[in-house]
Amino acid sequence: MSVPMMTVPGEAPPTTAAVRAAGLRKTYGKGETAVHALAGVDVAFERGRFTAIMGPSGSGKSTLMHCLAGLDTATAGQVWLGDTELTRLRDEQLTTLRRERIGFVFQAFNLLPVLTAEENMTLPMQLAGHRPDRAWMDDVVARLGLRDRLGHRPYELSGGQQQRVAVARALLPRPDVVFADEPTGNLDSRTGAEVLGLLRSSVRETGQTVVMVTHDPVAAGYADRVVLLADGHLAGEVHQPTADAVIDALRGLGG
DSSP: OOOOOOOOTTSOOSOOEEEEEEEEEEEESOGGGOEEEEEEEEEEEETTOEEEEEOSTTSSHHHHHHHHTTSSOOSEEEEEETTEEGGGOOHHHHHHHHHHHEEEEESSOOOOTTSOHHHHHHHHHHHTTOOOOHHHHHHHHHHTTOGGGTTOOGGGSOHHHHHHHHHHHHHTTOOSEEEEESTTTTSOHHHHHHHHHHHHHHHHHHOOOEEEEOSOHHHHTTSSEEEEEETTEEEEEEESOOHHHHHHHHHHHTO
16 A cells, blocks of 8 residues: 655655745735635746746736745745745745745846946846856857847847846746746737747756746647636646646636
């Protein structure tokens, strides 16, 4: 007879997931006005995979990503990044962890206007007291087609080029996970497809783990898996998604 595995509170669960949540709850407000953005979510994201999080407006998808990335504090439950439990860390520990082990790509590119593209790329590593691996940086820059844009400031770059700089900034530290929050929201369809293709290739060619929040079924079609949320609960998954399959799944949720 097999014996079930037990998890000691505070220790990593028996999993190979890059990031994982157990019993994750997030409530805003109190009493009758309380909003339960997450209502006991259990979910894991595999290493070296591209996962999209989707759901109707107000389903909790952005809240889930923010809690997984240590940008927001859970009301209850646990989050692990590898074998580190984020929900037990102090603020200064979370800040260090985000700089060293998590990459971010946002809808707003979040580039500092006074810095060049190269300086924007390397800023998080400098803040963490590290220097980028020159060979790795050259590889990332070449993959993203930014070699002749390194000395340009953000206002001298197109929206697509600015988002490529943001992707490079996320990839340079070789993070455990890259979290992408609506990364194509400010881009036209052609440029958005290029950025999604770059995220896809970072998974396929370098083993990067990417978790992306999106409302776009076409964007979700670049992922290996789509996790669906509705009213703060997990509502299903779509594996090897296509845009049509995602649309059908969202239609079933009222999204």
